[in-house]
Amino acid sequence: MGILSLNALNRALIERQMLRERADRSALATIEHLFGIQAQEPKSPYVGLWTRLRDFRPQExxxxxxxREAVRILLMRGTIHLVSAxxxxxxxxxxxxKLDRELRSGPFAARLRGLDFDEIAEAGRKILDDTPQGTAEAGKQLKERWPDREHTVLGNALRNKLALVxxxxxxxxxSSGRAICTTVENWLGxxxxxxxxxxxVLRYLGAFGPATVMDAQQxxxxxxxxxxxxxxRPRLVTFRNEAGKELFDLPDAPRPDPETPVPVRLLPEFDNVLLAHSDRRRVIADDRLGVVIxxxxxxxxxxxxxxxxxxxxDxxxxxxxxxxxxxxxQKAVAEECDRLQDWINAT
Structure with missing residues (x-):
């Protein structure tokens, strides 16, 4: 069981996240390889794909x-992700x-206490599958049945209890269209x-390994x-990081030389590279986490x-x-910024 330095973990992540060299892959294949792309900001996935793919165009x-080959849906860590259908x-x-726990102990828990969440979810499913709309709008219709509750709180219950696309x-x-939702079952049939x-776990390691159990849970x-x-364990290989924690990985996954050169890359808001590990120092120092948050x-x-x-x-x-x-x-950063600016202007 060898020890992997911080730089070795960085190079493995950069390679698997397709950030060392832009790839000749389809957007769909890339989304599946990355096991989802953070999409809290609607435009972020476009930049995330541009920085990883050759000749990517937004139309793809x-x-x-x-x-309906890819969808925006609430997933990992209770945040919106772009994933394949x-x-x-x-x-x-x-x-x-996780979403059920949030309903019981999150910011709306006190105002939802005493409600049957399954009953609310079933009523909301009928509304949203019949007429896709925002959860707040659906909450207004639910308020007719539960008049003592706020419509925004009822809408938030739907966000957690239903798989909404x-x-x-x-x-x-x-487009900057607002979030109109229906259930994933209704949208994808x-x-x-x-x-x-x-x-x-295997797909997580393929995109983000080597990693600890805590990394995968994060x-x-x-x-x-x-x-x-x-x-x-019999199908994996194991290492230790410099702190002595056990790392798991796929036997044949790339683990480049720690000194492998990597180019400047621009990442969008909340890119999973910055969020997919409990210990994020393999790509961002602890004192810089505020920029991600x-x-x-x-x-x-x-x-x-x-x-x-x-x-x-402008x-x-x-x-x-x-x-x-x-x-x-600084010159290399400026050149990459120029490339992104040219791409934005061309689209």
Whole structure:
């Protein structure tokens, strides 16, 4: 059992996240390989795919959304993700326990106390499958049945109890449409069927490994995955990180030389690279986590976060360095910003 340095973990993550070299893959294949893309900000997945793929065009992702091959849905860590239709049906059941706990102990718990959540969910399903709409609007209709409760709180209960898909034009590149929802079963015409936890862990490792059990739990929002990792142990290889914690990985997954050169990459808000591990130091120092929590797009130089970036009203890209960088690195960042700006202007 060897020891993997922080730099070795960084290079493995960069490679598996398709950030060392832009790939010749379809958007759908990439979304499945990455096991979902954070999509709290509707435009983020487009930048996330641009930074990973050669010749990516927004129309390709728009077609996936309108043709129901990919969906925007509440998943890992209770946040909106872009996933393939197949993964939406297989992953969403694993999210339910976390969302149920949120209803019992979250910010709306006191105002929901005493309600039958299954009854609310069934009433809400009929409303949203008949006429897709926002959860607050559906909550107003539910209030007719539960007049002593706030419609926004009832709508939030639907968000947690039902597997809701945000329908286009929400999430399209040239649209800022609001979140209109229906159930995933109604939109995709198929039932949810939870994927096996072993498949979930194997695919997580393929996109984010080597990783600890706690890393996988941080990414997924699930608990008690130790049993699953132990069942998979004969099919995995193990290492230790510099702190002595056990890391699991797929035997044939890429683990590049720690000194492998990596280019500048621009990441969108909440990119999973920054959120998929309990110990995030393999890509961002602890004292910089605030930029992720604040939802700022980030700049990777030599595989690590060194700056944030933003698009101005006139579509120029500005960079705010967290600490000083040599001129050679600043030049490489400026060139990548120019590439993104040219891409945005061309779309």
């Amino acid at each position: 992702l728009e077609a996936l959304l309108t043709n 197949r993964d939406a049906l297989g992953l969403r059941p694993h999210t339910q326990l 945000q329908l286009p034009p929400r999430g399209l590149w040239h 198929a039932p949810q069927q939870a994927m096996d936890k072993e498949e979930l 990414w997924s929002g699930l608990t008690k995955l130790t049993e699953t990792f132990n069942a998979l 604040g939802g700022k797009p980030t700049v990777l130089v030599d595989g690590f976060v060194v700056a944030t970036w933003a698009v101005t009203k 579509r120029a890209i500005t960079v705010d360095y967290i600490d000083a960088q040599p001129k050679s690195r």
